Amino acid sequence: MQTDHQLDQQLCFALYTAAKSATSAYRESLGEIGLTYTQYVTLLALWERDGRSVSELGEVLHLDSGTLSPLLKRMATTGLIERRREGDDGRRVTIHLTETGRGLQSRVNDIQARLYDAVDMDAEELAMLRTLARRFFESIGDARDGLEGPTR
Structure with missing residues (x-):
């Protein structure tokens, strides 16, 4: 099996940069309300x-x-x-x-709406991305558990 070592072909890097971008966007907006x-x-x-x-x-x-x-x-x-x-x-x-x-819930709702509007993806794409991210999280957790093997 040949593996591709190019950075832009790495799933882990794509997930890392996507998560970093998302949390950064939220961090800036949430900072406005002290969260x-x-x-x-x-x-x-x-x-x-x-x-x-x-x-x-x-x-x-x-x-x-x-x-x-x-x-x-x-x-x-x-x-x-x-x-x-x-x-x-x-x-x-x-x-x-x-x-x-x-009381912060309505302000957070406004921030969420603003950020969703800024993303160039439709509701179906976002739902698919969320589903795949959850599935990946569960799958990698199961794989990690299997790699750890029995404890001594």
């Missing part, structure tokens, strides 16, 4: 379903606790979310939107 990209996706998850546990947020966002904990702390400090201890022993922590966090 980072990871705060933005965290808010998206909470707008979808408020009151998620910290572990559930980590799973949904694909973030480890070393990244998620400081992120949630900053978001609580800026008044976007509040953390609540749940259960008899208080070990389960759930994350809830504040009025400020809920």
Whole structure:
């Protein structure tokens, strides 16, 4: 099997540059309302379903606790979310939107609309790209799990 080593033929590079461009475009627009990209996706998850546990947020966002904990702390400090201890022993922590966090949704919707309008792709192409990106993510995760082999 012959492999092509040209940079512009590498799938990983195409995905890298596309992701970098997308996050950069969002970063600039989100900065106008004081959000980072990871705060933005965290808010998206909470707008979808408020009151998620910290572990559930980590799973949904694909973030480890070393990244998620400081992120949630900053978001609580800026008044976007509040953390609540749940259960008899208080070990389960759930994350809830504040009025400020809920209030950003319409501004974020405007940013999303502006960015989608700026992309030279129609709705069908964007839907296909999203589907393929998700499928690639799941597939590469399965392949990576298979390459790691049994643990000792």
